[in-house]
Amino acid sequence: MRFFRPALVAVVLAGCALAPAAPAGATAAARAARGWFAWVGPKGTPFYVENPPEGRCLTMSDEARGAHNGTAVPATVYSAKECKGTPLRLPPGHEAPRSASFASVKFGSH
Template sequence: MRFIRPALVALAGCALALAVPTGAAFAAKGWFSWTGPKGAPFYVQNPPDGRCLTMSDEARGAHNGTAVPATLFTDRTCKKGALRLSPGKDAPHSLRFASVRFGSR
C-alpha cells in the first residue's frame, strides 16, 4: 500500500504534465511581413497570439502569412483604426500601421 500511493501520484503528475499545452500552442504559426523605412523588408515568424506588438519604425504593406487573422492598428496600443487581415492576405501597400495583434480578438 505504501508503494502504490506514491506511484499513483507520480503517474497522475506525468499525465497532467503531458496534458497541459505548451507555449508554442499559443503562437500564430507562419510568417507576418511588412515594409519598413526606405522599403526595407521585415518579418516575424510565429508571432505570439493575442499580444499587441508595436512597430518601432514606419510600417506599411503588411502580408499575413500566418494561419490566424491579424488586426492592424494605427496607434501603438492596439486600440484605434483597426483593419482585420485574414490569413494569406495583403494589406494595401499605402496603409501605415503602428501595431498588430494576432488571433480572433
C-alpha cells in the first residue's frame, strides 16, 4: 500500500477502471483492493492510495472528503475514525459527493 499526493489525480482516475481484481486464492490478510482510492484533503489537495488492503480500517489523519473508489472491490467510508459512525458504501468505480467528508475507510465486502 502506498500513499500519494499527485499533481493531477484525474490522470490516475482515468486508469482505475482497468485495474484487475485480486486472485481468488489469496487470503484475506494478504489481499489488496487492486486499483486506486482517491480523496481531497486539506486545502483541496488531492490524495490517493494504490492497492489498499482489504478488510482493514484505514483512519484518515487529516480532513478527507470527495472519496472516489477506483478499486475493484466495494469501499465503505465512515463519518468517524476507526470505521465507526455513519457508513457510506461506494461500489467499484463510484464516488461520494465532493463535499461529503469522511474519517475512515474499509475495502471489501463486510
